[in-house]
Amino acid sequence: MTEPLLRVDGLKTHFLTRAGTVKAVDGVDLRLDRGEILGLVGESGSGKSVTGQSILGLVDPPGRVVGGRVLFQGEDLVGAGEKRLRAIRGRRIAMIFQDPMMTLNPVLSIGTQMVEAVQAHETVGRAEAWERSRRALARVGIASPDERLASYPHQFSGGMRQRVAIAIALLHSPDLIIADEPTTALDVTIQAQILFEVQTLCRETGTALIWVTHDLAVVSALADRVAVMYAGRVVETGTVTEIIGNPRHPYTRGLLESVPSRNRRGVPLRSIPGMTPSVLDLPEGCAFRPRCDRSTGACTTMPELVGEREDRAWRCWNPVGAEARGDAA
């Protein structure tokens, strides 16, 4: 197998707070090839957003990457200096955040911000930068881009703002885009438009994508592969078909069964009992153990990520379907 575009090995990001060490990300392994879309799924507090931020070295104190490697095209970004990271951010790896109102400067016009983003990495004239911004806006489906470049963020709707954020991410044709819940705040019809643009762009440009989300439905429609996170660790990874069709980790199965879907109309949902544990006070061994209906004595020690292939693995002593095959759909 060729060297992947991105390889995350045993990444650990801890927050050193007065209340104790919060192990937000505690040993995450990921790999991503060119043009591939990876869905990083988890509930609040699972560490999925911090993982995305850690890749780009965007974790603010008291948070710190305390271990592991982030190999981007063979180069380790964990030890890289700020200058090197600035050269990579926005140019080779771009990020899209959940709320575009937070990433766009409210007192500068869209054009000014986009030209600035172009010129941050390349020495090009203003006219050329403007032209590139115009093309980027047109590419994400914004009508009359010339007018739009002169507008300010507050003159856009939520969906349009998110398109602008995506256009900015595309300015330098990055190799990798990390998108942190970019459609969560949007309406269904607008979300579908954005997903459509993103899907087309990845196919056309060969950009790889990490889509961080809590929404299994979006991931199942968009991604090639999925990594499910729970309490700072990847608990299961595989292709979309494998994760949705044949989940092996009890948490993945629980998540899928919690989604109201058409074949169980009116019947009580099989919810996961209890709630996500506090990362300050994780149970010993497998963090899912107190909520799991398959837990045994073995679960007090942390299971390794094992499975059929490197990219089809689960972190569980008693995986679903191990002794009684066929109970999974």
Next chain:
Amino acid sequence: MSTASIIELDGLTKRFSRKLDVVERFARRLGAAIDDRAVQAVSGVDLSIAEGEVVGLVGESGCGKSTLGRMVAGILPPSAGTLRWRGRDLRELSPADRHHANLKIQMVFQDPMASLNPRLRVADIVGEAPVVHGLVPRRQAEDYVAATLRQVGLDPAYLRRYPHQFSGGQRQRIGIARALAVKPDVLVCDESVAALDVSIQAQIINLFMRLREELSLTYLFISHDLGVVEHISDRTAIMYLGRIVELAPTPELFDKPNHPYAKALLDEAPRVSVEKRRFAPIRGEIPSPLDPPSGCAFHPRCPHAMPRCSAERPALRAIAPRRWSACHLNETTGP
């Protein structure tokens, strides 16, 4: 059907307007064409909810679903139209009866952190209303609150705690307990599970369904999440820009939507499925309610729009037993 209805809305309308300021009034006196800026958030909604029924109300942001819910719950007064409670116009009731009717319709909000007073203990949040309204003597309030908490799956030992000491799911349970404490017949749930994680959301949906059985409650369940509405409701109404565009029994609506907007909405809602799919989105944005399109509000985005759609607004008509849809296509194509 209307005989057994617990709530009946007849042409319910809500207009929000902004008064002109001094300069604008002066300009108008000089002859400038300035009108009050009015937003018609809800326009002429007819809907009847039967006793014990769960009606889902779906729509995107700005469609007026929350405003409609607030009018039903008595938080906002309607600008026009009537709201009937068990067949009687609320405005014609005696003050005591109206008070009683208002108490029987309670609301559960989206964000429990914003709707629970952070300085009150759970015992007071849940216990205040039943004591004030004389449902429970003050001395028995604590036992009553404990029983209500147990009903929603919370440990009564938490009675003395404050809202911030709970997780999101537990807080939503407190919000439900507060609504239940005054023994309502109807719950208006406005995006009540939207802010919760998937696994917690399933717990709260199950709780709503259990309470419906135990207390024979009627729900108006407002949500943008089609999966949730499909799961919980008997009938579903789809709103677009202040109007109901389609109303039908849930299984029929989700299997075979009639209105082009309903179709688009259902097609585009991502579902958990093994097959990867291509999105084929409808064009355009949701128009501003400040300046709604003429005729059918959906016509600028509709793939089937014809000249008539921009000229004349389609009425909500019966297209089959218990099914209503507001689209001109139902007349031109025929049965």
